[in-house]
Amino acid sequence: MDKALLEATAAALVAPGKGILAADESNGTMTKRLEGVGLESSAEARRAYRANLFLTAGCESAVSGVILYDETIRQNMDDGTSIPDYLNSRGIFPGIKVDTGTQEMADFPGEVVTKGIDAEPENGWDDLRTRCKEYFEMGARFSKWRAVIKIDTVSEPSKPSSACLTNNANALANYALICQEQGLVPIIEPEVLMDGAHDANKCAEVTSEILRLTFEECRKLGVHNPGALLKPNMIISGKDSNEQSSREHVAHSTVECLTESVPHDVGGVVFLSGGQSDEEATDHLNRMNSMDVEHPWQLSYSYGRALQAAALKAWAAEGAEASQAAFAHRAKMNSLARSGDWDISLE
Numbered sequence: 001m002d003k004a005l006l007e008a009t010a011a012a013l014v015a016p017g018k019g020i021l022a023a024d025e026s027n028g029t030m031t032k033r034l035e036g037v038g039l040e041s042s043a044e045a046r047r048a049y050r051a052n053l054f055l056t057a058g059c060e061s062a063v064s065g066v067i068l069y070d071e072t073i074r075q076n077m078d079d080g081t082s083i084p085d086y087l088n089s090r091g092i093f094p095g096i097k098v099d100t101g102t103q104e105m106a107d108f109p110g111e112v113v114t115k116g117i118d119a120e121p122e123n124g125w126d127d128l129r130t131r132c133k134e135y136f137e138m139g140a141r142f143s144k145w146r147a148v149i150k151i152d153t154v155s156e157p158s159k160p161s162s163a164c165l166t167n168n169a170n171a172l173a174n175y176a177l178i179c180q181e182q183g184l185v186p187i188i189e190p191e192v193l194m195d196g197a198h199d200a201n202k203c204a205e206v207t208s209e210i211l212r213l214t215f216e217e218c219r220k221l222g223v224h225n226p227g228a229l230l231k232p233n234m235i236i237s238g239k240d241s242n243e244q245s246s247r248e249h250v251a252h253s254t255v256e257c258l259t260e261s262v263p264h265d266v267g268g269v270v271f272l273s274g275g276q277s278d279e280e281a282t283d284h285l286n287r288m289n290s291m292d293v294e295h296p297w298q299l300s301y302s303y304g305r306a307l308q309a310a311a312l313k314a315w316a317a318e319g320a321e322a323s324q325a326a327f328a329h330r331a332k333m334n335s336l337a338r339s340g341d342w343d344i345s346l347e
């Protein structure tokens with residue numbers, strides 16, 4: 001394992017003022033997003049929308065890396081340059097989503113474990129180690145794997161089960177180790193979903209548990225923490241809860257939960273937006289970065305929807321330039337939130 005390379009990549013991905021653009025929606029998810037704004041989805045439609053985003057002037061000052069999907073890393077910009085080569089030429093690291101989705105757990109209806117370590121010939125996927133080698137050669141320097149944890153306090157038995165947490169923690173650690181062997185900085189993403197009516201305390205309890213289990217598995221396998229990034233959810237009540245925390249409370253409880261549950265030598269923290277509004281995701285990050293509380297990591301973003309929702313709407317309604325302008329604005333707002341310098345008046 002090239003620890004120096006991994007640490008340098010991880011540090012560059014969370015450099016001050018910068019964060020990650022998650023543009024790695026699977027073809028199914030991207031189809032939903034395009035159809036949601038009235039556009040048809042095809043390989044070319046997905047390429048054209050994303051290539052336009054990447055062309056945004058000056059975005060490299062707010063974007064250190066872009067997570068791509070397997071289809072996109074093999075596509076070209078309009079001028080024929082490969083997308084990973086183009087991003088690298090702008091000083092932006094190409095990254096790659098390497099999980100292959102989720103599967104239902106046999107004895108735990110409604111719970112899923114993320115897959116992608118073993119080959120899936122029926123779906124055209126090689127095993128993870130083989131794919132990582134190829135992605136590295138294509139220019140990728142980091143990767144992402146998302147575990148999906150659902151809270152359900154109403155059904156019996158309640159969710160998540162400890163089997164779900166253990167299986168996902170183990171898969172995340174296995175993934176991280178294989179990527180590190182191949183020179184890719186793993187983004188470890190155990191997402192506790194906002195779906196449901198649970199309160200913020202329940203979110204904190206489950207988040208803390210999956211984080212502890214994940215890093216315990218990482219320790220057992222020998223994952224190099226400084227060469228890995230964590231992509232967590234924030235501590236937020238379920239969407240359907242009638243007890244929504246204040247933004248200040250979200251910021252404080254998120255930093256508190258992470259500080260207690262995550263090893264302090266991890267290379268950095270890059271939050272997911274997970275269905276928060278654009279402005280909420282920015283405000284929460286801004287508050288965490290302006291708090292009077294010490295935390296051991298750079299706190300940054302790896303937003304998908306919160307960086308792209310406005311750009312995608314503008315792409316459908318007004319075209320290329322408006323889409324870039326919307327993306328540039330959100331990127332700038334989140335870049336300011338890295339240092340606590342965002343303010344609502346800038347929106």
Ligand code: 13P
Nearest residue numbers: 022272273274303304305
């Ligand atoms: P959201 O910011 O839309 O949650 O997406 C981030 C991501 O990459 C989820 O895996």
